[in-house]
Amino acid sequence: xxxxxxxxxxxxxxxxxxxxxxxxxxxxxxxxxxxxxxxxxxxxxxxxxxxxxxxxxxxxxxxxxxxxxxxxxxxxxxxxxxxxxxxxxxxxxxxxxxxxxxxxxxxxxxxxxxxxxxxxxxxxxxxxxxxxxxxxxxx
Numbered sequence: 001x002x003x004x005x006x007x008x009x010x011x012x013x014x015x016x017x018x019x020x021x022x023x024x025x026x027x028x029x030x031x032x033x034x035x036x037x038x039x040x041x042x043x044x045x046x047x048x049x050x051x052x053x054x055x056x057x058x059x060x061x062x063x064x065x066x067x068x069x070x071x072x073x074x075x076x077x078x079x080x081x082x083x084x085x086x087x088x089x090x091x092x093x094x095x096x097x098x099x100x101x102x103x104x105x106x107x108x109x110x111x112x113x114x115x116x117x118x119x120x121x122x123x124x125x126x127x128x129x130x131x132x133x134x135x136x137x138x139x
Contacts, residue, residue: 079130083131087128094120095121
């Protein structure tokens, strides 16, 4: 290869490198432009999203007092019905609940599940403790 051919070849390689660099710059700018457009689009939806969250929170706030009152009424009805049951039945139900919770704990399952399993025993104990008149004589 002659010196002229080497210079020509070197110039061709430099030109190709410049073209590749220009392509990379254009692609980077294109990606940056798409990212900017996506960010602008997301920012455009932000006010609607906040308004939806605000209206949802308002609806929840409006419904909470009614839901709490309904839960209180149901809890009172449940306690009244439990208080009318005989002690033997209540003790059997409470023992079953405690046994289920103990089995769940022994099986190394979630403590939350065991807590849920023992809740009926707590409710039953509360019903027994708050009775006005015991159904069986106490010894």
